[in-house]
Amino acid sequence: QKEVEQDPGPLSVPEGAIVSLNCTYSNSAFQYFMWYRQYSRKGPELLMYTYSSGNKEDGRFTAQVDKSSKYISLFIRDSQPSDSATYLCAMSGNQGGKLIFGQGTELSVKP
Amino acid sequence: DTGVSQDPRHKITKRGQNVTFRCDPISEHNRLYWYRQTLGQGPEFLTYFQNEAQLEKSRLLSDRFSAERPKGSFSTLEIQRTEQGDSAMYLCASSLSYGDSINIQYFGAGTRLSVL
Numbered sequence: 001q002k003e004v005e006q007d008p009g010p011l012s013v014p015e016g017a018i019v020s021l022n023c024t025y026s027n028s029a030f031q032y033f034m035w036y037r038q039y040s041r042k043g044p045e046l047l048m049y050t051y052s053s054g055n056k057e058d059g060r061f062t063a064q065v066d067k068s069s070k071y072i073s074l075f076i077r078d079s080q081p082s083d084s085a086t087y088l089c090a091m092s093g094n095q096g097g098k099l100i101f102g103q104g105t106e107l108s109v110k111p
Numbered sequence: 112d113t114g115v116s117q118d119p120r121h122k123i124t125k126r127g128q129n130v131t132f133r134c135d136p137i138s139e140h141n142r143l144y145w146y147r148q149t150l151g152q153g154p155e156f157l158t159y160f161q162n163e164a165q166l167e168k169s170r171l172l173s174d175r176f177s178a179e180r181p182k183g184s185f186s187t188l189e190i191q192r193t194e195q196g197d198s199a200m201y202l203c204a205s206s207l208s209y210g211d212s213i214n215i216q217y218f219g220a221g222t223r224l225s226v227l
Contacts, residue, residue: 095213098144103153
């Protein structure tokens, strides 16, 4: 079993929809949780960064962490075609250490 | 600040050949990471450096792989006697680590390796 599980999709939604992306993990030592977005043939770029449990909002993006359930989510409101990309969750047990990534979820937002 | 730079962007080689990739981190970033990503998968950690010291290596990093970061600036990743299973995207990331500050890893565009 992988340390981080993420539904690979693909996920297709109409423009303006609310998108929910999720990851589960097994290592209780993880404390730092990130969401990266990766466009085709590009490197991942950081979207959201959360320490421990709780919610964090940045514009149309909301990240949630539930450490008791070992479950993290990313919500995208008012989705746009430009949001079409692969979304990767990533976690770490310590600041500046290696990141453990999920498989990535491929999202397509149709106009 | 031009971001993390990787060279070459693409490399095609024959099985058994040696290849070397270069990564130039964001200036003044003291940590540098290497990851490998295959199609449809998330990046997998290979190794990372703080300045010139290699702090951690993954079990994925067989003895055919070697990474260096002389003088704590750019880094090279060499693969000897390449195998078809080495075909992947090799990603480099860098970060600034000090005290309790948030440590964000910024990724380059990657080097895509194809072993024929």
